[in-house]
Amino acid sequence: MTVQDISSLPPARGQLLAGLRDILPLAIGVAVYGLAFGLLAAQAQMSGLQTGVMGTIVFAGSSQIIAVERLVAGAGAGTALLAGLALNLRLLLITASLRDELAGRPWWQILLGVHLATDENWALMHAMRARGRPAGYWYLVGGGLALVAIWVLATVAGAGFAAAVPEPRALGMDFAFTAAFIAILRSLWSGNAMLLPWAGSVAIVLLAGLLAPLDPTWTLILGGVSGAAVAGAFGHD
Template sequence: MPERSTATLTPLATPEPAVSFDSQGFFAGARAIIPIALGDAVYGLVFGVLAGQVHLSVLEVLLMSGLVFAGSSQLIVLSLWTLPLPVAAIILTTLIVNARSILMGAAISPWFLRLSPFKAYATLFFLTDENWALTMSKFDAGQNNAAFLLGSGLMLYLFWTTSTVIGRTVGNMIVQDPARWGLDFAFTAVFLALLVPLWKGKSYLVPWLVAAGVAVLAAHFLPGKWYILLGGLAGSIVGVLRHAD
């Protein structure tokens, strides 16, 4: 009678799906993002016009859009743009506004950690809310082509930088009196529009109210533009604490 093996059988590990990075994914991403890129270009035109109102040059607008590539941060920085520049407030506000990129990067890390460092980090420069969401939907559907993020991000980058430069170049030629065209209200209008897609239900109301309350108090009692930083920080902290519960 043959001896029974006492070895313990171990289940075979499920192989992780391969991640590709090729021109097919790149151009698929570039095509998919065009409708969103057109919408971002509208904000870019507004940014360019407003940048002219705080006396940024065309080159400065190009460098800010090309190196920062973060629309909400750039618009906030314009509202802080006074001489002498509040460098600390600008840096801290930018960090807070873009802190969500840490979470987005963590979400796509299972796929991007399997790319070479050059491909991964070069692609992540073009990470935005919009192309992150599209790319994650592709990954969830089993379409693991990481170049989709690069193609969609590069398309957004081109639309954004081009539209901001056009807005800065043409804006001052057309708009001599910003208040006449309502552009003195443009900052407020743009940020109200940006809030709409961020509303996810009543659970978001408390952080928003705290942010607004702190900002109003800071604007009343503190000089300069610190109310922007303090309001954003207060709202972020409350949001984190609520999710921690």
């Protein structure tokens, strides 16, 4: 469907389909680290069904990776959950910036928009606006629906593949945690505005690891909270 065809549709439907279409190039990267996360989930003894349900409900790649990595490392469920939440505190800033798009909408649309908001479709929405194209709530939702579908399918495929391999470590799959996280970090970098929050987060993690006898989970939590605090203090979205 061309841009002209979409522009002739009712505004909500046209923006929904435009968001679905425009996000597809970015969704390729999501599929790659979704496969990697599926491999990780299999190492944590998660089935394909459990992996898919987690991806649908949580739908936060970096948060899911850290939480599962902490579980594999022997941390409890509570600390793994806190580590995942701390890493995704930046989403509070993203959802807060959507107040105009969410204002006056019914509760289910607010929940849907907040749940589907990611770095990719949020940034794409603003990029399209900068080009003069209409991109609002339904554009964001369209992109989010495409991403969550691809994320869940990729993670389930990765978990199923790992379950079918007798010795995942023999193929180097134990490196999947690191590889997936590097891929996600690369996708999150959006320019020099990210430098200060990231530097603050890294500094706190290093200092906490060197000067305080903390479990790695708590250093990750401190790093996530400090990075979000720096971003909020300096007005970075």
